Amino acid sequence: MIKTDLVIIGAGPAGMSAAVAARKKGIESILLLDRNPFLGGILEQCIHNGFGLHKFKEELTGPEYAYKYSKEVEELGIEYKLGTMVLDVTSDKIVTAVNEKDGVFTVQAKAVILAMGCRERSRGALNISGTRPAGIFTAGTAQKYVNIDGYLPGKKVVILGSGDIGLIMARRMTLEGAEVKAVCELMPYSGGLTRNIVQCLDDFDIPLLLSHTVTKIHGDKRVTGVTICEVDENRRPIVGKERYIECDTLLLSVGLIPENELSKKAGIKLDSITSGAVVNGNRETSVPGIFACGNVLHVHDLVDFVSDEAEIAGNAAADFIMDNCSDSAVQICLNTGFGVRYTVPQVIDQSEDTRVFFRVTDIFKKAKILVKDGDRTILTLKREHCAPGEMESVLLKKTDIEGICSNNVNILLEVEE
Amino acid sequence: MFDVVIIGAGVVGGMIARKLSGYNLSICLVEKESDVAMGATKANSAIIHAGFDAAVGSLKAKLNVRGSEMMENVARELGVKYRRNGSMVLAFNDDEKTVLDDLLERGVKNGVEGMRIIDSDELHRLEPNITDDVKYALLAPSGAIICPYELAIAAVGNAMDNGCELKTEYNVKNIINDGDCYLISDGENEIRSRYIVNCAGVYSDAIATLVGDTSFSVTPRRGEYMLVDKEFGTVVNHTLFRVPSKMGKGILVSPTVDGNLLLGPTSEDIEDKSDVSTTAPGLDTILKSVYETIKNPPSRSVITSFCGLRSTPDTGDFVINVPCERFVNAAGIESPGLSSSPAIAEYVAELLSGAGLVLEKKEDYNPIREPSHKFREMSLEEKNRFIAENPAYGRYICRCEEVSEGEIIAAIHTNPPARNLDAVKRRTRSGMGRCQGGFCSPSIVSILARELGIPFENVTKSGEGSIINFERTK
Numbered sequence: 092m093i094k095t096d097l098v099i100i101g102a103g104p105a106g107m108s109a110a111v112a113a114r115k116k117g118i119e120s121i122l123l124l125d126r127n128p129f130l131g132g133i134l135e136q137c138i139h140n141g142f143g144l145h146k147f148k149e150e151l152t153g154p155e156y157a158y159k160y161s162k163e164v165e166e167l168g169i170e171y172k173l174g175t176m177v178l179d180v181t182s183d184k185i186v187t188a189v190n191e192k193d194g195v196f197t198v199q200a201k202a203v204i205l206a207m208g209c210r211e212r213s214r215g216a217l218n219i220s221g222t223r224p225a226g227i228f229t230a231g232t233a234q235k236y237v238n239i240d241g242y243l244p245g246k247k248v249v250i251l252g253s254g255d256i257g258l259i260m261a262r263r264m265t266l267e268g269a270e271v272k273a274v275c276e277l278m279p280y281s282g283g284l285t286r287n288i289v290q291c292l293d294d295f296d297i298p299l300l301l302s303h304t305v306t307k308i309h310g311d312k313r314v315t316g317v318t319i320c321e322v323d324e325n326r327r328p329i330v331g332k333e334r335y336i337e338c339d340t341l342l343l344s345v346g347l348i349p350e351n352e353l354s355k356k357a358g359i360k361l362d363s364i365t366s367g368a369v370v371n372g373n374r375e376t377s378v379p380g381i382f383a384c385g386n387v388l389h390v391h392d393l394v395d396f397v398s399d400e401a402e403i404a405g406n407a408a409a410d411f412i413m414d415n416c417s418d419s420a421v422q423i424c425l426n427t428g429f430g431v432r433y434t435v436p437q438v439i440d441q442s443e444d445t446r447v448f449f450r451v452t453d454i455f456k457k458a459k460i461l462v463k464d465g466d467r468t469i470l471t472l473k474r475e476h477c478a479p480g481e482m483e484s485v486l487l488k489k490t491d492i493e494g495i496c497s498n499n500v501n502i503l504l505e506v507e508e
Numbered sequence: 509m510f511d512v513v514i515i516g517a518g519v520v521g522g523m524i525a526r527k528l529s530g531y532n533l534s535i536c537l538v539e540k541e542s543d544v545a546m547g548a549t550k551a552n553s554a555i556i557h558a559g560f561d562a563a564v565g566s567l568k569a570k571l572n573v574r575g576s577e578m579m580e581n582v583a584r585e586l587g588v589k590y591r592r593n594g595s596m597v598l599a600f601n602d603d604e605k606t607v608l609d610d611l612l613e614r615g616v617k618n619g620v621e622g623m624r625i626i627d628s629d630e631l632h633r634l635e636p637n638i639t640d641d642v643k644y645a646l647l648a649p650s651g652a653i654i655c656p657y658e659l660a661i662a663a664v665g666n667a668m669d670n671g672c673e674l675k676t677e678y679n680v681k682n683i684i685n686d687g688d689c690y691l692i693s694d695g696e697n698e699i700r701s702r703y704i705v706n707c708a709g710v711y712s713d714a715i716a717t718l719v720g721d722t723s724f725s726v727t728p729r730r731g732e733y734m735l736v737d738k739e740f741g742t743v744v745n746h747t748l749f750r751v752p753s754k755m756g757k758g759i760l761v762s763p764t765v766d767g768n769l770l771l772g773p774t775s776e777d778i779e780d781k782s783d784v785s786t787t788a789p790g791l792d793t794i795l796k797s798v799y800e801t802i803k804n805p806p807s808r809s810v811i812t813s814f815c816g817l818r819s820t821p822d823t824g825d826f827v828i829n830v831p832c833e834r835f836v837n838a839a840g841i842e843s844p845g846l847s848s849s850p851a852i853a854e855y856v857a858e859l860l861s862g863a864g865l866v867l868e869k870k871e872d873y874n875p876i877r878e879p880s881h882k883f884r885e886m887s888l889e890e891k892n893r894f895i896a897e898n899p900a901y902g903r904y905i906c907r908c909e910e911v912s913e914g915e916i917i918a919a920i921h922t923n924p925p926a927r928n929l930d931a932v933k934r935r936t937r938s939g940m941g942r943c944q945g946g947f948c949s950p951s952i953v954s955i956l957a958r959e960l961g962i963p964f965e966n967v968t969k970s971g972e973g974s975i976i977n978f979e980r981t982k
């Protein structure tokens with residue numbers, strides 16, 4: 092068995108950034124594994140602009156953003172294996188993987204960072220009735236066909252779901268000569284970034300049909316059309332509000348699911364809301380020495396935050412390996428209250444400042460973000476506008492949380508109406 | 509000129525082809541779709557029934573019990589996964605309990621072994637996830653599960669290895685009896701054969717009509733299913749049936765041999781023989797029943813839904829006969845057709861022999877087919893030796909089901925060859941997992957294009973017309 096200090100699974104922006112951080116902290120023996128034949132993860136197929144505005148103050152394409160990190164990985168001489176599928180991780184940090192050169196091999200690590208990203212929710216999970224012809228793709232798969240393989244998977248397109256990938260693909264397909272007939276969104280608001288709605292739909296006159304879903308797929312060999320229908324406030328189709336749209340393609344952008352099959356194998360505790368691991372401020376999971384970051388932990392909308400999160404995990408893994416961990420200070424579990432869907436981290440350490448990320452449950456105008464310890468308000472922040480599609484955060488200072496030992500810390504919203 | 513042409517490459521046609529390939533005969537299996545196992549055979553409950561359902565004395569009863577006895581050995585020879593998990597019929601009240609008594613009696617008469625009725629304590633001990641509303645169960649330990657399309661693909665593959673020819677995308681439209689042989693035509697190409705076996709599933713009445721046999725008709729009866737993520741594959745161990753009604757065996761909950769959980773089928777007579785669409789009410793009906801049967805059903809972890817058409821004959825029994833010279837029907841094979849298939853093949857061979865076909869054993873017949881899942885079951889050392897020789901087995905393409913490029917290439921070049929995305933999927937399971945091919949399908953399209961020597965945009969999902977990509981982008 093190979094022995095390595097740190098194994099990182101997934102070489103997307105999360106994995107690469109974690110690797111770079113750990114190396115800069117002095118970890119020499121690192122092994123970065125990815126099943127793709129390239130570094131960069133999902134960014135390789137995101138050839139549009141809009142990456143890196145926060146971190147590098149410039150608008151980069153996905154591959155350009157990834158290159159900033161892959162260059163560093165090379166320069167720092169971090170060892171990586173591509174075309175390598177990780178098959179198993181144990182709680183003892185034994186990683187099993189396979190590739191064409193080494194066959195099936197195992198690595199004993201001192202620490203492991205999980206950075207496997209996420210997968211797209213498929214048609215099956217939605218139970219859309221109808222036939223099962225060619226022409227139904229998740230938006231990411233269509234993106235791969237267009238941007239990587241160079242083929243057009245559809246000419247007359249309906250998109251279900253207004254997540255960012257769906258919006259980006261609406262524009263991409265239009266630019267490639269396809270006609271995007273509509274984007275249907277089940278919710279009364281879009282789950283995507285506002286800038287994507289403007290730049291990808293409005294600029295191309297593509298209608299966004301809110302509170303609409305696809306109820307039936309038609310076509311024997313290839314999609315010939317879909318039935319769409321307006322939904323009520325319980326998201327159920329309203330009888331009589333069906334409409335047939337002729338099309339040859341249905342793209343699904345209906346959610347991303349963190350890819351945690353390996354985490355389950357390692358016995359890591361998962362959060363049922365994020366579908367990612369439960370972590371502390373170090374992004375350490377319930378299994379000591381196993382860390383998680385990026386989309387495998389929770390779905391991010393901006394890659395910049397992925398890189399930041401991965402740095403935290405990379406640094407913390409390095410500390411763990413070098414045995415630098417401060418004796419476990421008091422840990423506080425964060426609870427969510429009105430208007431807050433989840434937080435990451437879910438557990439924080441009292442001895443340090445922690446930025447807590449979270450998502451809201453609905454669109455709110457003029458809201459107050461409150462952090463409370465029981466009835467006592469620790470912190471208040473005002474927001475003109477919050478939406479589920481845009482991640483929020485609050486910085487909890489050491490001084491704010493000193494002395495609190497209860498599990499009664501709550502993050503919630505208050506709406507002035 | 510062939511000795512026998514078999515029309516329809518479902519599990520019945522496949523088993524007959526395999527049986528006949530054991531004799532010195534020239535045989536050809538013709539199929540209208542782009543691949544084998546595209547009819548009822550790819551969308552059913554996958555149960556090898558014990559045999560207590562069918563009416564005493566019927567052909568169904570006889571062939572079910574015999575087929576179910578043969579199946580374990582057939583599966584072993586063909587390298588197909590098979591598991592005798594046992595089945596239960598659940599009764600929610602005393603009325604339903606009397607149905608169990610009847611089924612038990614019928615089962616004993618049909619020759620099914622080991623059946624008994626168990627009480628609430630025992631059934632909940634065996635299956636802790638059954639709801640408390642279930643009071644009794646009929647336990648049939650000889651019930652088993654199998655993968656039906658894997659079985660049909662393997663049967664056809666084995667028949668081909670033994671000399672049988674397969675023609676796909678050949679839709680039989682006309683048959684003329686030319687005295688001592690039949691002229692079969694799809695409108696373009698003619699095939700001559702001395703004998704014909706009709707196993708065309710829902711279209712078997714139409715094929716029979718071509719030779720003047722209008723003695724039966726077949727109604728398509730829709731059955732819809734939902735398939736649940738492997739994470740919940742062990743929620744139940746036995747196959748759990750509801751008490752049967754006139755429309756069928758009710759909505760079952762069953763593990764599959766590949767480790768998923770299967771829910772369904774519904775039962776609804778329809779008119780269109782090609783309509784395998786799922787419906788919103790159908791999917792609701794399934795969930796409703798499943799909520800009655802098991803605690804905390806994993807309804808949120810459904811990964812796909814699908815639909816199959818039962819070939820329900822108006823005769824009430826399988827139509828296996830010789831309606832005119834040198835023509836054998838294996839028609840209207842509804843459930844338990846999968847369970848009965850090896851026995852149907854035996855019976856059809858007898859009928860052919862009775863109709864004058866000389867059955868002379870082939871010396872070099874080999875009933876064994878290498879399992880397609882051979883690689884997955886190797887030890888670590890074996891895998892590594894294998895990968896060292898065939899590096900493609902070290903390149904994993906499908907993450908959810910852990911399928912390597914080597915297995916995909918093998919599926920493309922092994923009998924019966926896979927020529928499109930769905931055909932690869934049915935042979936290797938790539939794309940059948942929780943992401944439903946979102947990640948691997950572009951890679952498999954490239955592999956198909958390369959191995960078949962065709963342009964990327966000519967690779968289809970499931971044969972002609974089911975194009976995946978249009979032209980190259982600018």
Ligand SMILES: Cc1cc2nc3c(=O)[nH]c(=O)nc-3n(C[C@H](O)[C@H](O)[C@H](O)COP(=O)(O)OP(=O)(O)OC[C@H]3O[C@@H](n4cnc5c(N)ncnc54)[C@H](O)[C@@H]3O)c2cc1C
Pocket residue numbers: 100101102103104105106124125126127131132133134137140141142143175176177178206207208209231234255256259350353384385386387391392393394395397
């Ligand atoms: C279509 C799309 C558009 C986007 N647009 C923008 C945008 O405009 N601006 C922006 O800032 N952000 C955008 N994002 C978000 C951002 O790109 C992602 O959040 C970021 O790429 C996630 O990084 P990651 O490293 O967590 O995951 P990924 O990039 O998905 O990397 C995970 C890696 O892990 C590997 N892996 C997984 N499992 C295994 C295993 N078992 N063995 C080996 N390797 C494994 C995968 O192959 C992959 O390479 C977009 C995302 C998508 C999908």
Ligand SMILES: Cc1cc2nc3c(=O)[nH]c(=O)nc-3n(C[C@H](O)[C@H](O)[C@H](O)COP(=O)(O)OP(=O)(O)OC[C@H]3O[C@@H](n4cnc5c(N)ncnc54)[C@H](O)[C@@H]3O)c2cc1C
Pocket residue numbers: 515516517518519520521522538539540541544545546547548549550551552553554555556557678679680681707708709710711712715730731732773816817818819841842843844845846847848
């Ligand atoms: C919902 C459902 C549940 C079931 N559950 C079970 C079960 O649990 N256990 C069990 O034992 N059985 C079960 N069955 C029954 C079993 O699936 C069938 O009996 C079996 O698959 C029938 O096989 P077949 O080969 O006769 O038909 P098919 O698999 O339908 O094959 C017929 C083939 O003929 C081809 N064909 C038709 N017309 C032409 C033509 N003109 N030219 C060329 N080819 C043609 C078709 O394309 C098709 O491939 C179930 C069936 C259904 C629908």
